[in-house]
Amino acid sequence: MMSQFVAERDWGRFHDPKSVAMAVGVEAAELMEPFRWLSTEESAALLNDARRRSAVAEELADVVLLCLEFSAVSKIDIAEAVRAKLELNKKRYPVEKSHGKSTKYTEL
Amino acid sequence: MMSQFVAERDWGRFHDPKSVAMAVGVEAAELMEPFRWLSTEESAALLNDARRRSAVAEELADVVLLCLEFSAVSKIDIAEAVRAKLELNKKRYPVEKSHGKSTKYTEL
Amino acid sequence: MMSQFVAERDWGRFHDPKSVAMAVGVEAAELMEPFRWLSTEESAALLNDARRRSAVAEELADVVLLCLEFSAVSKIDIAEAVRAKLELNKKRYPVEKSHGKSTKYTEL
Amino acid sequence: MMSQFVAERDWGRFHDPKSVAMAVGVEAAELMEPFRWLSTEESAALLNDARRRSAVAEELADVVLLCLEFSAVSKIDIAEAVRAKLELNKKRYPVEKSHGKSTKYTEL
Numbered sequence: 216m217m218s219q220f221v222a223e224r225d226w227g228r229f230h231d232p233k234s235v236a237m238a239v240g241v242e243a244a245e246l247m248e249p250f251r252w253l254s255t256e257e258s259a260a261l262l263n264d265a266r267r268r269s270a271v272a273e274e275l276a277d278v279v280l281l282c283l284e285f286s287a288v289s290k291i292d293i294a295e296a297v298r299a300k301l302e303l304n305k306k307r308y309p310v311e312k313s314h315g316k317s318t319k320y321t322e323l
Numbered sequence: 324m325m326s327q328f329v330a331e332r333d334w335g336r337f338h339d340p341k342s343v344a345m346a347v348g349v350e351a352a353e354l355m356e357p358f359r360w361l362s363t364e365e366s367a368a369l370l371n372d373a374r375r376r377s378a379v380a381e382e383l384a385d386v387v388l389l390c391l392e393f394s395a396v397s398k399i400d401i402a403e404a405v406r407a408k409l410e411l412n413k414k415r416y417p418v419e420k421s422h423g424k425s426t427k428y429t430e431l
Numbered sequence: 432m433m434s435q436f437v438a439e440r441d442w443g444r445f446h447d448p449k450s451v452a453m454a455v456g457v458e459a460a461e462l463m464e465p466f467r468w469l470s471t472e473e474s475a476a477l478l479n480d481a482r483r484r485s486a487v488a489e490e491l492a493d494v495v496l497l498c499l500e501f502s503a504v505s506k507i508d509i510a511e512a513v514r515a516k517l518e519l520n521k522k523r524y525p526v527e528k529s530h531g532k533s534t535k536y537t538e539l
Numbered sequence: 540m541m542s543q544f545v546a547e548r549d550w551g552r553f554h555d556p557k558s559v560a561m562a563v564g565v566e567a568a569e570l571m572e573p574f575r576w577l578s579t580e581e582s583a584a585l586l587n588d589a590r591r592r593s594a595v596a597e598e599l600a601d602v603v604l605l606c607l608e609f610s611a612v613s614k615i616d617i618a619e620a621v622r623a624k625l626e627l628n629k630k631r632y633p634v635e636k637s638h639g640k641s642t643k644y645t646e647l
Contacts, residue, residue, distance in 0.1 A: 225423040233358040233366035243351035244568030250341040251561040258341035276408035300384035315333040345467040352460030359453040441639040449574040449582035459567035466557040474557035492624035516600035531549040
């Protein structure tokens with residue numbers, strides 16, 4: 216559906232991997248934006264407000280849509296990549312070593 | 324699968340919406356990283372190198388995995404959000420007005 | 432000093448505004464990276480560790496160095512831009528309306 | 540000046556290192572935003588438009604202002620950090636090895 220959306224608008228010409236990766240980064244920052252000055256507790260509470268929840272859902276969708284477009288442009292099978300990375304993470308962060316540690320990704 | 328991965332490691336305690344959104348941003352930047360100094364042409368060529376292609380696929384997967392985790396934490400239905408946003412974008416960027424324009428998202 | 436560093440390596444050819452802006456974004460994410468899974472309190476404590484403090488200082492420096500390079504490439508006077516924006520922010524966020532509000536930038 | 544601006548508004552209570560780093564990331568993405576769909580040539584041309592140039596200058600200033608705030612919050616001497624990192628980069632990327640190479644940071 217995303218590929219068709221892009222094709223109908225002839226936007227593929229702008230969608231080289233560099234530009235689409237940059238667009239993923241821009242959308243990810245828009246997802247961060249409403250949370251940056253909030254405490255942990257406030258960041259959960261924000262999602263109870265219907266209008267704000269809807270805005271956050273749109274930003275999340277934008278990140279995913281651009282990831283799907285990156286997948287189309289790069290011909291990387293996104294479902295396969297996700298499955299493979301999760302398997303890799305299971306090995307990289309064994310339960311017995313990483314249980315309950317916030318240092319996880321950076322420290323192990 | 325991602326939720327189970329997180330639960331087994333008891334990482335949910337660190338996964339408030341603010342932190343997960345921040346992690347999406349960090350992973351998005353890792354997807355951008357190999358492309359930043361490349362020309363449009365070089366950014367496409369990089370993906371022909373098997374080792375680099377595989378590294379880029381891992382970064383793309385990381386963004387999606389964190390988006391899935393954000394979905395789980397926020398209880399936002401990610402598939403529904405993506406479908407709804409694409410429908411919205413179709414209205415916001417009608418084919419006749421946005422065809423072939425790189426100014427698209429910012430200018431219309 | 433940054434301009435000389437770039438010129439000596441003939442890196443100016445890669446430093447169009449788009450690429451340098453992207454590099455600022457990559458470095459900003461590296462500044463975020465050590466904090467993403469930490470609580471507010473832990474994020475302050477991390478800076479008491481000498482090795483980690485030094486790593487964070489390097490990431491902060493990278494963001495600033497790329498901002499200086501963006502300034503050189505775009506011929507935007509960075510000191511003037513900073514002064515002007517701070518004046519604008521003073522008007523945009525008057526003390527009486529914005530005192531003690533975390534909603535500041537997004538809500539006013 | 541930035542510290543005074545923050546103190547007058549009693550915003551220091553929201554400015555833990557994690558949140559300020561996140562805000563640097565958000566502002567860096569706003570600097571990227573106007574360039575993401577442009578070619579290298581267009582990204583330089585955009586800066587010739589007075590209104591857009593002024594908007595870009597504001598985003599650049601925002602990144603620097605938040606870096607200054609991060610420096611204040613973390614008590615990292617930003618000028619010293621920048622000087623030290625540039626010296627480190629000179630050693631890390633010797634002219635004879637890095638001259639004219641776009642692979643620079645990632646590959647050496």
